[in-house]
Amino acid sequence: MNVQALEDGIAARVYGPQEIAAAVGRLARSIAQDYAGRSLVLLGVLKGALYLTVDLGRALSELADGPSEILVDYISVASYKGDRSSGKVELLMDAEVAIEGRNVLVVEDIADNGLTLSFLLAFLERKKPNSLRTCVLFDKPARRQVEVPLHYVGLTSPDAFVVGYGLDYQELYRNLPYLGELKPEAMRRL
Ligand code: IMP
Numbered sequence: 001m002n003v004q005a006l007e008d009g010i011a012a013r014v015y016g017p018q019e020i021a022a023a024v025g026r027l028a029r030s031i032a033q034d035y036a037g038r039s040l041v042l043l044g045v046l047k048g049a050l051y052l053t054v055d056l057g058r059a060l061s062e063l064a065d066g067p068s069e070i071l072v073d074y075i076s077v078a079s080y081k082g083d084r085s086s087g088k089v090e091l092l093m094d095a096e097v098a099i100e101g102r103n104v105l106v107v108e109d110i111a112d113n114g115l116t117l118s119f120l121l122a123f124l125e126r127k128k129p130n131s132l133r134t135c136v137l138f139d140k141p142a143r144r145q146v147e148v149p150l151h152y153v154g155l156t157s158p159d160a161f162v163v164g165y166g167l168d169y170q171e172l173y174r175n176l177p178y179l180g181e182l183k184p185e186a187m188r189r190l
Contacts, residue, residue, distance in 0.1 A: 003176060003177065006172070006173055006175070006176050008186070009163075009173070009182055009183055010163075010176070010180035010182065010183065011180070011182065011183040012180065013178055013180050014157070014158060014162055014179040014181060015155055015178060015179040016178045017177045019155070020137070020165055020178065021055070023154035024055045024137070024154065025059055026154070027059075027135060027137070027154050028063060029063065030152055031056075031067075031135065032060055032063040032066030032067065033065075036067065037065075037067070037068050038068055039070075039071070039102065039103060040060075040071070040105060041073060041099070041102045041103065041104045041105065042057055042070060042071070042107055043073050043074070043106050043124075044107045045074070045108045045109070045116070045120065046074050046077075046092075046093070048110065048166045048167050048168070049107045049108050049166060050074075050166050051166040052107055052109055052165070052166055053072065053074070056135070057070060057072050067103075071097050071102075073096055073097040074093070075091075075093065075120065077091055078090050078092050087145065089115050089119040089120075099128070099129045100128045101129070102129050103129065103130050104131065104133070105133050105135055105152075106132070107135050109137055109138065109165075110136060110139070110140055110157060110167060111136045111138070111139050111140065111141075111148065111153075112140045112143045112144075113144060113145040113146070114145055114146040114148040115145060115146060117150075118146045118148045121134070133151040133152070134150055134151050135151065135153075136152070136153055136154065137154040137155065138154065138179065139155070139156050140162075142159035143159065155179075157179070158181065160182075161182045163179070163180060163182050164177065164179045164180050165179055169182055169186070
């Protein structure tokens with residue numbers, strides 16, 4: 001399914017590739033400033049933050065006064081929602097990097113009800129990092145069920161099901177180069 005075919009399922013474009021790239025650039029600049037001269041672990045949450053973690057890591061490495069070193073790793077969780085179950089989050093794959101004593105930045109695509117990040121922060125805190133922060137590209141505040149600290153936020157998401165730039169609907173649309181609202185009929189069709 002190429003981008004043209006995916007477009008049929010999109011009701012509205014929310015943020016284009018340039019707006020997303022600019023937001024990633026802003027995130028990189030604040031992160032670089034805060035972690036200047038320190039070692040940083042970018043911990044991407046699979047699979048939604050796959051693109052963001054790569055782009056953020058690249059943007060950080062292009063800045064002169066950023067972290068002294070950047071380790072990139074991924075962690076994988078599954079969250080069950082809606083009719084499938086009620087907000088249960090489960091760890092599918094742990095990070096390989098030893099977290100203890102490190103400055104860890106959890107990189108997540110979107111904060112929706114907040115349960116995923118809340119679960120991850122509790123899980124990672126037990127590994128005794130030196131510092132633990134969160135970075136989300138999209139914040140969907142309308143749906144929050146649990147308060148979770150968002151230290152770096154790129155853009156605000158509308159209160160709708162959005163796809164693209166890593167965000168999927170049943171594994172589709174991740175490769176859409178922009179963020180779009182999914183048509184309800186596209187959900188039924190799959
Ligand atoms: P939370 O636990 O509700 O905060 O949601 C976090 C995870 O749910 C994200 O990493 C996404 O995988 C998924 N998610 C939440 N909202 C959306 C959406 O609008 N589109 C696609 N995935 C979403």
